[in-house]
Amino acid sequence: MSNRRPYVRSMDGWWKRDAYFMRYMAREVTAIFVAAYAVILLAGLVRLNQGEAAFNGWLQYLKTPWMLVFHLIVLATFVYHTWSWFKIMPKTMPIMFVGGKRVQPGTITGTGLAAAVVACLAVLFIVGGMHS
């Protein structure tokens, strides 16, 4: 038994074998940046609860060049998340029929992306209009 050493093909770097796997990996890795952004916001909430001095410290930290570069990377991954989220939506949601015809994958992706653009613009306008 102990002498038997069957060949097991290595799975190392399996996701580099195929463009489809690469896209899968890129989509899944965005989660790390979503988590990082959530942690930054969570720190802001904790600081907000601790008082003005603590919260201003958090705000000052956001002004550092490192945090700017970091947020630019986070922004890029969020945009990729949005794109990939609606790209796979035809596969993740139940099959939908309108007027007896199956809704095409392209329609689902397009509608989702359009909704995201509208939602993002709405958030920007609401925040922009808040204190001006």
Place this chain on the structure above:
Amino acid sequence: MKRSNEPIFWSLFGAGGMLAALIGPALVFITGIAVPHGWIFAPDTMSYANMHAFAQNWAGKIFLFAVVSLFLWHAAHRIAILVHDFGIHAVTVVKLFSYGFALVGTVVAGYALLGIGF
């Protein structure tokens, strides 16, 4: 048959993913890029007074709680699978850590938001 807990975590994953896909880019741009550097928006957009008032408002409270906790649950689900994809197959332990992290984050966010008051 033992019931699977997967639907609960998948729902949280889906809700967080949808919220992030719809408004995530705008939020990152506002809180991480434009406002801290005084671009486009009023300089006091994220001042202590404004943010405190926003977090005291019930709608603001729900929004902040939803964003932070759902983003965490979304990420936790994907990261657990990601770890498996890279060859660590102790699924239960990995999920315990990643979902545990999301749970701790959710509790901390709730604690801070309740502490801020109404």
